Amino acid sequence: MGFAEEHQKWLDSHKNRRTGERLDRLVRGHGHGEKMFVERVWWPIFGHMDDLHPEYEVSDWRGRPYFVDLVWKPGQVKFAIEIKGYGPHVQRxxxxxxxxELNRETYLQIAGYRVVAVPYDDLESVPELTISLFKSLLAPSLLKIADGESRPYSRLERDILRMATRWNGFIRPVDLVNELGVNPRTVKKSMNSLCEKGKFRPVLAQGSNRICRYEFIHSFMDNELW
Incomplete structure (x- = not known):
């Protein structure tokens, strides 16, 4: 699936788990700037929105609810991402x-969040700059996550991942059987494991429940992780 479908699926998943003010804030708050960041920066880097939370509720230093534009929480790592427009945030x-607002950002740092302000204008004009900055910012955290991964990649899984990085984003089970010389059942078991780990999405044949190929979910850290 492309970005539009995955973005809607991601939003619907969060909406279905929320009620009251938390749901209302998500509907009202996840607007053009937030969506543009996810589409132009986050999606090109990760290819998915796992562990990314829109309009994430935290408490400020007074105990009052506060909603962060986006929070990324893979394990113990916590990033608070705020999209900053010039008018609303500077000409107060x-x-x-x-x-x-400034005190809340300081309190988020105290609570263990890395607070990142993203200029709205850069998302419109030079998103590649924001992508470059985010890659450098997130790389140490991704390496830390990889080092502490409780389910490391097996040798066969690493071989499959290396193949996927050389191909055009899609790979068929028969290709893996032929290229790697392994049993189809072994391929199926490894692909199920890699899907669970977020590295592939199964693609069904049209009008069927049979998996005809797998879509590789690229990450800019791929070469470092295996």
Missing amino acids: TDRTRYRQ
Whole structure:
């Protein structure tokens, strides 16, 4: 599936788990800037939205609810991502509200979040700059996650992943059988495992429940992780 389908699926998943103000804030708050960040920066880097939470509720230093534009929480790593437009965040007429926003960001740091401000204008004009900065920012955390991964890739899984990086994004079970010289059942078992680990998506044959191929989910850290 492409970005539009995956984005809607991701949003629907979060909506289905929310009620009341948390649901209302998601509907109202995940707007053009947030979607543009996910589409132009996050999706090109990861190819999925696993562990990314829109309009994530946290408490500020007064115990009052506060919604962060996007939070990434893979395991113990926590990043709070705020999309900053020039008008709403710089030309404040309400100085009290502006101070509270800065204090909330400081409190997020105290609570263990890495706070990242993303300029809205860069998302429109130079998203590749934001992509480059995010790759450098997230790389140490991804390596840390990989080092602590409780389910490392097997040798066969690594061979499959290396093949996938050389192909055009899709791979068929028969290709793996022929190229690697392994039993079809072994291929199926390994592909199920890699799907569970978020590296592939099964693609069904049209009008059938049979898996005809797998879509590789690329990550910019692929070469470092295996």
